[in-house]
Amino acid sequence: MKRPFLLPGLLMAAVLALAGCTSEVAGSASPAPAPMASVAAPTKITSSAEADRKVCVDLDARGGALYSVFVVPMMAGAVGKKSINVDIQQMVRAVDTLTKMDEDEIDKASASVKDQGQRLLAAAEAFQAYNNAEGTALLTAMVGTAGACQIAGFKPSWFDANKLAGK
Structure with missing residues (x-):
């Protein structure tokens, strides 16, 4: 630890x-030590802010790959588009990385980071590449957790809310 x-x-x-x-010089009176x-x-420090930091640093380390191969293409895709061009194997590996987030630290975090982190962990654990509903839950939880981290002051290095919002 x-x-x-x-x-x-x-x-x-x-x-x-x-x-x-103090240093003594031979033959001199030495002053009394201070x-x-x-x-x-x-x-x-065990505060929720410290737990927020740990969760958000963990997300930063683990979430960049999924953000790049899934979130950005989904958010940047044309409205109404029914599919995106993703490498399923990359996506599955990236999701697997998220399932290893520290659940104990998530439970110690502030309410918003805890809620979003638990949603992300549950969505990552439930994810199956062929189920669109699970992909939507994962996308929502990923953006929600990154946003909660940004609000808490620990924005993941790869996250840009303005870019996702088209600004």
Whole structure:
């Protein structure tokens, strides 16, 4: 498990310890050492904002392929078009990657990221390439989760809401 604030905490303790050290010169009176400031142990952040960040970073790492091979072509296609030209094998691999998102972190996230993340995970797990309804659910959940991450301040690097909206 990563401890994101461990290194800064140790660095701070080392700086404070070094500040309390003095060098002595032979034959001189050494000043009394400065009192050491107490250093609180680093705290682990478990807030929903931290969970949002983890979920959105995970989405950023796992979702780019599906976004490129499925979401963009679907959203950019002509209105009323009944099919798009996608590589089904690429799409299946990209969907499989999403099923490995950390469900525990999704459950700890803020309400909007949690809701959209759970929808995305469920849609990815239920996806079958031949069922259009499941493809629509996946598309909606993918855009919804990326949008929730953007609103939470953790926009996936590959997501551009304006481009999808045709702006």
